[in-house]
Amino acid sequence: MPHVPGLRSPYAKVGRLVYFGRMIDKIRLHARGTLPADYINNLGKAFDARCCTFLRVNYDELTAHVLSAPGADAAVDAAALTFAEARGGLRSDEDCEVWCGFMMKRGWRDVGAEILAKRIKESSLEAAPIMSMFDYLDFDEGRDPVSLRAWEP
Secondary structure (H helix, E strand, O other), X not given: OOOOOOOOOOOOEEOOEEOHHHHHHHHHHHHHOOOOHHHHXXXXXXXXXXXXXXXXXXXXXXXXXHHHOOOOOHHHXXXXXXXXXXXXXXXXXXXXXXXXXXXXXXXXXXXXXXXXXXXXXXOOOOOOXXXXXXXXXXXXXXXOXXXXXXXXX
């Protein structure tokens, strides 16, 4: 996939969580009609579903909240996370650490490895130093998470 303006890296954090910001970016981009078609079938599924399950929030309720908020900046993103936490309850620092660690390593020596290998091959990214699905997403969208050390805070 080419770079998608307005879609941040899955490594980017909102509060204590990776991926959440990317999910709300996809919600906003889809509502504006600028989310590429390849992304639309997975809205609310896959990593989006995992994130909502972790937060114990319904994806459709989160979507409605995100779309009702004016603008898209760090304060609005934080408010969306606060909304999710109000619905599903706060997570401990340890819960968030486990979440971030799991998500950043998804596809590395786990059941997602086969899917990751398939996607790398389909995208002709065999030469890239991809270790996880987050790495794959970044390289596929034209970012280099390795040189940026995107996994570091």
